[in-house]
Structures are given as structure tokens and as C-alpha cells.
Amino acid sequence: MKEKSCQVTQGAERAPHRSLFYACGFTEEEISRPLIGVVSAFSEIVPGHIHLDKIAQAAKDGVRMAGGTPILFPSIGVCDGISMGHAGMCYSLPSRELIADSIETMAMAHCFDGLVLIPNCDKVVPGMVMAAARLNISSIVVSGGPMLAGKNNAQDISLSKMFEAVGAYKAGFITESDLSQLEHDACPGCGSCAGMYTANSMNCLCEAIGMALPGNGTIPAVYALRVQLAKQAGMQIMHLLNKSIKPRDILTKQAFENALAVDMALGCSTNSVLHLLAIAHEAGVDIDLSLINHISAKTPNLCRLAPAGDFHIEDLYAAGGVKAVMAELAKKDYLHSQAITVTGYTVKENLENAHLSGADGTVIRSIDKPYSSSGGIAVLWGNIARDGCVVKQSAVAPEMLVHSGPARVFDSEEDAIAAIFSGSILAGDVVVIRYEGPRGGPGMREMLGPTSALAGMGLDKQVALITDGRFSGASRGASIGHISPEAASDGEIGLLRDGDIIHIDIPCNKINAEITQEEFIKRKGTKVPPQRHLHGWLARYAKFVSSANTGAAFTE
Structure with a gap:
């Protein structure tokens, strides 16, 4: 359904506009279809983003398969690890506002009918979701996926171990050679760093809040399933457009409470508090710290992923991912089961379709045997x-x-x-x-x-x-x-x-x-x-x- 793009593609008065589309190589058939903005944070400086060109291409393929015209445009993205510990970190959180503003600018200026949002790291995920809530045009998130854990002396490690190793070296607990080996082992390839850090927290919470398809938070970046997920997201945006399902239909008070419950069960980054509050502000939903504390007090903590424990996101994926955590929470009605999601189904229907039993008892503890009776935050x-x-x-x-x-x-x-x-x-x-x-x-x-x-x-x-x-x-x-x-x-x-x-x-x-x-x-x-x-x-x-x-x- 072309709600927006007809303003730049239809009627005699839009002939100049169409001439500019033709200058970009678009055909008449392409500009007659819904125009879907595909927002990619690809760059060559962020490990979580280095492969997003491939994810974006897969999403574009999905849009085309479902009858839309994908149009790629970029987003900036700061690598928090590289910007850590110097003046560059002053730009990390502010970049969230720039990202939201720039997506609003591109979407409004060019009259996109819908958006496929492709982030992966820290401030990029909430920045994109903030833009979706502000614009309120059909949107879906598909992230680049988590990095696999590194291996050092047969131990799984990730970026937090690397930062801690600096302190260990300064204290004389490890040698310079040990430090060098760790820095080569900690981050084995593309993806958002392997622990339950901010990027993975937000990618998991995009699932929980209903803005991403199941698997968004945990399918590893290097798996073929990640590319398949991007194609499915590209196809799904056309379903959302046809059904006129928009971000504010999904981002309700109940959806935020679901996200907070999953946040507490997973033990997500404290940055998730900042970002959920900011997204809620854009969506016109009233949440505050007292609500967050209320949900934390009653929601059990089921996971202890790095840095709180020895498991990494790939382990959570193998144990059933966010779906399994939500299935466990649903056993005692910690979730609003009727909340709608980008699948077009409710939370309850998504869990039924997944055929999951819930906790594996190791990576994800059962609701009756949690790490603690209150949440991670x-x-x-x-x-x-x-x-x-x-x-x-x-x-x-x-x-x-x-x-x-x-x-x-x-x-x-x-x-x-x-x-x-x-x-x-x-x-x-x-x-x-x-x-x-x-x-x-x-x-x-x-x-x-x-x-x-x-x-x-x-x-x-x-x-x-x-x-x-x-x-x-x-x-x-x-x-x-x-x-x-x-x-x-x-x-x-x-x-x-x-x-x-x-x-x-x-x-x-x-x-x-x-x-x-x-x-x-x-x-x-x-x-x-x-x-x-x-x-x-x-x-x-x-x-x-x-x-x-x-x-x-x-x-x-």
C-alpha cells in the first residue's frame, strides 16, 4: 500500500520527481511499487557493522521478492569499544540522536512507505527504533547478529575479558605476552561483541518489544540463518505495509513492559534503561524508573551471560534464544501475551508457533529455579x-x-x-x-x-x-x-x-x-x-x- 511515495511518484506535477528516479536507474515498474527505505549502518570501522552490506542486500532481496522497491541509504555508527577511554566516547550516546534525526530526514524528504532498519551496535539500535516510533511508518528491525566468542587457552572469552586484562597486566597478574595473545583471541570476527553487552541487549529487546522477528537477538552474525532472517524481514515489511501495522501499534505500554520483563530475565546492560526510556518518549508511552524498578522486583533473573557469567550469546541461541526466555516467563504470566508484533501475530501466537518448552536449565534457568527472584537491573x-x-x-x-x-x-x-x-x-x-x-x-x-x-x-x-x-x-x-x-x-x-x-x-x-x-x-x-x-x-x-x-x- 503506497501511503507516502505517491507524493513523489504519481501525477503530472510529479514528472520532475520521476525524472530524478530515472536518473538513479529506477524503472517505471519500480517506482510504481511501494518504496522501502533500507537503512544500513555498514562501515569499515565497526566489527558489528563490517558485514551489514550483505545483510542489507539480503533485506533488499526480500523486499523485491514481496513486491516492493528497496532503496538503500546509510546510517552512522560509533564503535563503543574503539571510542572507549578517550574524548571519542563523548560522541557515542549523542550519536543516537543524530541517527534518529537523519533517518527522519531521509524518510520524510523522500516519502518512503516503510523502513527496514539494519543496525547492530549500541546506540544505533535504539536510534533507529526511535526514528521508527517518531515517523510511525511501517518498520522492521533486523540486526547484524552477535559475534562468536573468542578462544584463549580453551576458554571462551569476549571483549570484557580484554578490557579486564589491561588491569590484570597493570597489576602484574599477567605478562605482556599474555596480553598480546588475548588481544588477538578476544574478537574472532564480525558481529556485535559476544556478551550480553548493550548491542546484544538491545537486539534481544527488539524481539521482546515486537519490532524484530524471532532470532534477531541471538542468531550469530556468521550463520546463514542471519542472511535468511534479513530476507524474511524484507518480505515481512511488505506484509506490515499491506496490513497497515505501524510502530506505534506495536510499541504500546504492554510491549514496553514485555521488553522490561525480558530485560530483567536476561540481565541486560544498564544502558537498556536509557534507551527504552528514550524510545518510549518517541512513542508517546509513559514509562519511568519506578515502573522499571517495579518490574525488576517481580521478574526473576534467568540468565547470567558475560560479563555476569561464563555464557555468551551463541550459548543463548543454542538454548532457544529470546523465544525460550519469553516462553519461560509466559509460564507464570510475566508477559502481556496479546501484544502485537512485526510477525503480524501476538506474543502468545509467536510462542505457540515456536513449539518451545522454555528453559534448558543451564544457560536459561527455569522460572522455578532462577538465579534470583528479582531482575538483572x-x-x-x-x-x-x-x-x-x-x-x-x-x-x-x-x-x-x-x-x-x-x-x-x-x-x-x-x-x-x-x-x-x-x-x-x-x-x-x-x-x-x-x-x-x-x-x-x-x-x-x-x-x-x-x-x-x-x-x-x-x-x-x-x-x-x-x-x-x-x-x-x-x-x-x-x-x-x-x-x-x-x-x-x-x-x-x-x-x-x-x-x-x-x-x-x-x-x-x-x-x-x-x-x-x-x-x-x-x-x-x-x-x-x-x-x-x-x-x-x-x-x-x-x-x-x-x-x-x-x-x-x-x-x-
Whole structure:
């Protein structure tokens, strides 16, 4: 059904427009059919995207087989691993907004009837889904799929082990030769890095929320099934178009609650909180941190994938994938079974069609024998996080779930890493990294460097880290991020001093400093924030971005 493209392909007044289509090599037959934008994040710098040219071609083939005309256009994509630990990470989260804006621009300017969205890594997945929700034209997501785990001394490894190896080397636990061997072994080929990091979290949640076909989150990048899935997605967009099924028909409150339930069961990255909040904002759906905490409190954690455990996404795929996790959750009505999905069927019908029994008992635990009765993510509140903060509790050692210790305060990630590697951080400390929030960073840098340094040096079970920045999905330990309000927005984290006692109680959802309100007020008068000399895109981003507790989305 040509709802949009007729504006550029039909009628005598559109003859100039058609002449430009012919200049691109299109035929009359092609421009008489629905025009489907195929958005590929292919590039030669991101391992998760290096093969997306092939996935895009498969999706285009599917569109043609089903009677549409596919038209390819690109999306940018930042590799979080390569941009980690330097100024480049300031651009990672902001790129999500650029991606959504650029897709909106291309779709509106050229009147596409529908979209096949081909992301794979971190901010690209939510950026594309945000655009789909904003545009509300028939859309489907098909990712590039996860990387296979690397092998080192017969052990499965992935990128998180590589970052932690740097800390181990600095501490003298491994040799330079060991480090070199690890860097050659950790990432064996194309795909999104092999653990339950942000990219794989979001690709799995695209299935759970109903915007991607079953298998999107877990079929490995190198499998022929991934190419087949892309062809099926290309064909399916024509079905969605013919049935007039649009993103906002799928992205309902019930769909977000389904995604959050699966998020908690899988133990996804804390970044999923930021992205689901931002997607919900674009879809006009009201979700907040209290709802996320409510769903986490009642949803059991069924999986412990790297970095929280030794399994990787390929193991989850072999155990039945996201479908099996959802089948397990459905046994006790943790899902809204009537929510519609891009298959054209409901969640209940998708699970019935899959003929799955649910948990394998190893990679996916049964609903009656979970790792924990609550979900993988917890939201904490207290006098240094009035608007909340987030922790991946499934990746926290039991002895660190409740912790008190003196603050070691740093105004940048670089200063904190230098202190960790110098050996000046001691067991029991609470490392505080501030002015790294959405506005203060700007861009809310991921703190994989500090968390990996602590883990590699054997301190992740003795030292907590709190920040108004965020964490990579590859982080583990008592890593508490998204503290809101951030230091740059007069949050109390900006008033902390070395030696202040911080109390963390993850099971009770509390985080507090041993400081009175009167003392906070007194310190506010002497506060001298660091100066950030911003220019270009980041200066505009810092001006318009909202707080982490609302998804770090752009304010209207």
C-alpha cells in the first residue's frame, strides 16, 4: 500500500520527481511499487557493522521478492569499544540522536512507505527504533547478529575479558605476552561483541518489544540463518505495509513492559534503561524508573551471560534464544501475551508457533529455579540520587550488594583510571566519578575503563564505583551509574568530598551519603565545577539533552 511515495511518484506535477528516479536507474515498474527505505549502518570501522552490506542486500532481496522497491541509504555508527577511554566516547550516546534525526530526514524528504532498519551496535539500535516510533511508518528491525566468542587457552572469552586484562597486566597478574595473545583471541570476527553487552541487549529487546522477528537477538552474525532472517524481514515489511501495522501499534505500554520483563530475565546492560526510556518518549508511552524498578522486583533473573557469567550469546541461541526466555516467563504470566508484533501475530501466537518448552536449565534457568527472584537491573534512590540511579545487580558480587565506604572523588574518568592504576584505590573505597553525565560530560561516557581496571586488579569485590556517567554492558561489579540529577545540573554527587561515607544497599534500593541536608546546602556555596570548553555538535547536545532518569533524550 503506497501511503507516502505517491507524493513523489504519481501525477503530472510529479514528472520532475520521476525524472530524478530515472536518473538513479529506477524503472517505471519500480517506482510504481511501494518504496522501502533500507537503512544500513555498514562501515569499515565497526566489527558489528563490517558485514551489514550483505545483510542489507539480503533485506533488499526480500523486499523485491514481496513486491516492493528497496532503496538503500546509510546510517552512522560509533564503535563503543574503539571510542572507549578517550574524548571519542563523548560522541557515542549523542550519536543516537543524530541517527534518529537523519533517518527522519531521509524518510520524510523522500516519502518512503516503510523502513527496514539494519543496525547492530549500541546506540544505533535504539536510534533507529526511535526514528521508527517518531515517523510511525511501517518498520522492521533486523540486526547484524552477535559475534562468536573468542578462544584463549580453551576458554571462551569476549571483549570484557580484554578490557579486564589491561588491569590484570597493570597489576602484574599477567605478562605482556599474555596480553598480546588475548588481544588477538578476544574478537574472532564480525558481529556485535559476544556478551550480553548493550548491542546484544538491545537486539534481544527488539524481539521482546515486537519490532524484530524471532532470532534477531541471538542468531550469530556468521550463520546463514542471519542472511535468511534479513530476507524474511524484507518480505515481512511488505506484509506490515499491506496490513497497515505501524510502530506505534506495536510499541504500546504492554510491549514496553514485555521488553522490561525480558530485560530483567536476561540481565541486560544498564544502558537498556536509557534507551527504552528514550524510545518510549518517541512513542508517546509513559514509562519511568519506578515502573522499571517495579518490574525488576517481580521478574526473576534467568540468565547470567558475560560479563555476569561464563555464557555468551551463541550459548543463548543454542538454548532457544529470546523465544525460550519469553516462553519461560509466559509460564507464570510475566508477559502481556496479546501484544502485537512485526510477525503480524501476538506474543502468545509467536510462542505457540515456536513449539518451545522454555528453559534448558543451564544457560536459561527455569522460572522455578532462577538465579534470583528479582531482575538483572535495580534502581536506587537516596540523598545523592534524588531522581534515581541504576545498577546491573546480576553482575554484582553478593558481598558487594550492601557496602559502605569512604568516597574517593574524581571529576573525570581519566583521573579515576590514573588513581586506580597507581594503586591508590584501597579495598572498601567508593570511587566517585562525576561531571560525566549527559550534560556534564557531555555525552555520558561509559566507564568500562575504570570498572575493568578494578576487576582486572581483583578489586571488583571490594570497591564500589558510582557515577553520573554510565557503564558499558561489559562492566561488572558494584558499578552504579546514571546518578540523577547529575553534577552539572546541581546534583548532590557534585557536592561529595574525599572521605564522605557512602552507604549502598542494592536489595533495599538505597544509596546515601552520610551528609546532612544542612551540610549539602553549605557546600553548595563553595562549589567550583570544572570548566568544559565545548564546541560543535557536543555544545548543542549539552544544551538540549535531558537527564539520565528520563533517557537522556532531547528536550522538546
